[in-house]
Amino acid sequence: MTALIRAQALSKKFGSKTVLDNLNFSLEAGDPIALIGPNGAGKTTLFSLLCGYISPSAGQLEILGHKPGSSSLFGRVSALPQDAQLDPNFSVQTQLEFYGRLQGMNPATAKAETARVLALVDLADNGKQKATALSHGMRKRVAIAQALLGQPELVMLDEPTAGLDPVNAMQVRKLIASLSKEATFIISSHNIFELERLCGTVLYLEHGRLQQQQPTHQQGVAGYLTVQLEPGDNQRVQLLLSQLPGVQKVELLQKNEFGLCYDRELCPDLDLTVLALLRAEGLPYRQLTLGRSLEQQLFSVVNG
Structure with a gap:
């Protein structure tokens, strides 16, 4: 072809x-x-x-x-x-x-x-x-x-x-x-x-x-979840997220936005687990996205 x-x-x-x-x-x-x-x-x-x-x-x-x-x-x-x-x-x-x-x-x-x-x-x-x-x-x-x-x-x-x-x-x-x-x-x-x-x-x-x-679209790609929250204690949130089973690393992407690298085999439903944690801790969220955004995909490579 x-x-x-x-x-x-x-x-x-x-x-x-x-x-x-x-x-x-x-x-x-x-x-x-x-x-x-x-x-x-x-x-x-x-x-x-x-x-x-x-x-x-x-x-x-x-x-x-x-x-x-x-x-x-x-x-x-x-x-x-x-x-x-x-x-x-x-x-x-x-x-x-x-x-x-x-x-x-x-x-x-x-x-x-x-x-x-x-x-x-x-x-x-x-x-x-x-x-x-x-x-x-x-x-x-x-x-x-x-x-x-x-x-x-x-x-x-x-x-x-x-x-x-x-x-x-x-x-x-x-x-x-x-x-x-x-x-x-x-x-x-x-x-x-x-x-x-x-x-x-x-x-x-x-x-x-x-x-x-x-x-451009990598939603559902193994091992990454983006979480955007309302303004709050970023250090506390980062600690809570890093303690979840299967989470290998938590990146502070920008103010109140976190990227979670994780093992999908250990935690295939991490998005639901994160939502449950945020609700239990009284932490309002704005958005959860499976995979990296196009901006993250491009510039994490170019600048990394």
Whole structure:
């Protein structure tokens, strides 16, 4: 089976500056993929390589078995830049139909495809409006609709919820989740908690190097439980938790949050045991999570 994306010894230089350094990874189609890293890590450069806007300085990069920019990928790959703008002088429908024509659609197909993608983003009744009449959240959804024209197999989104209020950001996340069976999304974002909810795989870039590639969800992984409590005596809580059968180590992750390393064979129901202890000791809790959060998975390795 052909991988969705395959990179081998992929590097990119601009003059003497190395922006991407010897990346090796393979990604399969399916759940959304998170691309994470600090500013300057190389995320935008990787997107540009995937789109075929620029060429690698060294190494190999393939999408569905083809080089980025190949005519064989026409209509199969799309991208939405963070600052994509709509023309204020034309209606949403006119613009989307124009983009459909640029993809080679005839007028009737472009019109039908425009209606389809506007319905997908819940803007079927807004096609006649100009961008200036739409809210910021609605304009973002129109931009996503543009990226969905022609039913591409790979959709790259750069900061799709940047600048949105919580309600509109939630709508965009729900939209991406609902469309994930139709296309594979690669999402670049600084919102690690958003990506943890949306994505199945994460690529972590730093200084142009691939630091990690791993699943985002590890709930139920043997041997770890995260406990977040109301403010209280952390030292006392840490002592009580460390005395539970099967607990090997208790880490104070941050104020009022603890990580328990434990033996699942000795204590397969540690979460229930911890809840019973907290109730008996009168210690109100906020959250218990089996496994490590994405933030813990990434930065305990990177910084550890």
